[in-house]
Amino acid sequence: MANIQQVAKHAGVSVATVSRVLNGQNTVSSKTKLKVEEAIKELNYEPSMLGRNLRNSESRIVLILIPTISNPFYLEIIKGIENVAISHNYNILLCETDSDPEKENIYFDLVRKKMADGIISMDPAVNVETLKQLAEKYAIIQCSEYGGGIGIPYVTIDNEEASYRAVKHLLQIGHTKIALMNTDEKFLYARERKMGYERALREHGIEMNNNYIFYTKDLGFENGQQAMKKILKLKERPTAVFAVSDLLAIGALKEINASGLNVPRDMAVVGFDKIDFSNMTNPTLTTVAQPMYKMGTTAAKMLIEKIQGNKVDSVILDFELVIRESTAG
């Protein structure tokens, strides 16, 4: 495998000149440039990123931290990140943390060891303290979920408002007994979405009923099924349920169907995220569309700015309520 020295020798110039050709600098005469390019071709030379990266003290790699790859919610975001990254000559390392601090730390080590130039964190369970510390020395952006007030830039939507609108939609089509399928309130988004739920009810003069609020451990399909099982057992059964993730909602849907009830006639369902599958279910799912692709591109741009040493501000993007069959009474 040829290196820059051999190319230089073969072309009869210095390595500096070869490097200049490689990097498209204009201080090379077209004659020597030609010679060099010929040598490159003849030797089948490919510049090594290893040497370049060391010299430039960069890895051209950014980390994406997600709790699990199994939730399609992240896929669209990742695509957004990737496209921006690629176009800026960065590559992305996808890191599944399983919300495990141990695994998380392995990935944090990658940036400490210069294997990565920055991090986009999408893990709601991330250790905020560690993240904060890390952010003092390295470029970090939070995406979708964020720790507030720790000074790390984030991109997200207005979760309270989104939740408010979703529930308001249910109220407007006549529901009054509305269950909330939420996750652990240690997550900021869970608290915010609950607040939106409360505000909507309050606004319609409906009293909060704690029996209608269910907490699940994760955002997965099975959690939705289990929670719905409990809901269906309630003496005063609600007529609608708002789930804070599509996967939960799809689990709920399945359980309702299995119980012989009809969606939306007997029970309306609203999800959150607008993952691809929310359109594949029967009936299709009403859901809050997060601008996932945009979130990804935005986060990536912010990170690259940060890596370049610039100051960046947090961003709050718009969402959209998508009404489909599961509430189309």
Add this chain to the structure above:
Amino acid sequence: MANIQQVAKHAGVSVATVSRVLNGQNTVSSKTKLKVEEAIKELNYEPSMLGRNLRNSESRIVLILIPTISNPFYLEIIKGIENVAISHNYNILLCETDSDPEKENIYFDLVRKKMADGIISMDPAVNVETLKQLAEKYAIIQCSEYGGGIGIPYVTIDNEEASYRAVKHLLQIGHTKIALMNTDEKFLYARERKMGYERALREHGIEMNNNYIFYTKDLGFENGQQAMKKILKLKERPTAVFAVSDLLAIGALKEINASGLNVPRDMAVVGFDKIDFSNMTNPTLTTVAQPMYKMGTTAAKMLIEKIQGNKVDSVILDFELVIRESTAG
């Protein structure tokens, strides 16, 4: 940010000694080892992968080539790859090719430029010629889909047999008019699965009916919907359909439901892959389970062997037919 020189100075030893401590070599006296470890702690030193990688001529990164991140089929495989990779101190770069040779080439360049030590290709649309050429100089393994006879090791299942069994199951529960929802036969797995379909029919003395064979451009949900629309319009409508991917099958399911017909009473459906969502649909989907996680770990182990310069043989793993509601007559 401290480097190894400063640690050496601070500990009053040479860089060689520090390096030895770092790499856990046993030729360091416990006394100096202690000194060095102290210095490392005091200076908050983290060894740079950039320097190490250059010196070792390796990147400790492997590439995974997938056509699209949107098909959950790949997720489980990726998990398998990742776990093995991590435990061998490799990191994975997930590369979505969109089956676009242009994008593909960008990723191939990463290994040419030493940014990656090897490739696991899962893209059926990969340019076999390029791959073959690349495999002469770099470590490459094919996973799930493979170009036969090009000398690149692969891990896969027996697609012909798997398809045969799926169709045989439909025959056994009484179906005789069975449609095949296939993809482009330029893909090896498409040809193989069609052969299995034919063999099963032949064995039951049923004549192949080309009107019952449908080709889709991709393996996505929408393709399944569209194909099913055509199937439902047939004058002599089949009573069962075998789709070569779960996403296709789920699209078919949705379309059948929408048309007012019942699965499995009016139309039985069998998918392929056993993605998570195949269990979330209504009804749940009968499907061929590929050992995705195992495929991932196997491919990763093979790749690492290959990177280390060893010869590796191709592997064919077992599959399993999972019978669920969509054929439970």
Add this chain to the structure above:
DNA sequence: TATGAAAATGTAAACGATTTCATTTTAGAT
């Protein structure tokens, strides 16, 4: 033709580790 600024090229020092080979230290045997 001589001059000097601008353009082109080269030299050599980084970047931060690992490792070979040489040298020093240690410790056990006499």
Add this chain to the structure above:
DNA sequence: ATCTAAAATGAAATCGTTTACATTTTCATA
């Protein structure tokens, strides 16, 4: 106390780039 082999350590080369600085070449102008 002396010797010797083994253990511990260090000096310096190396991996493959980029780039600051020094030097040479070019060429329009006087």
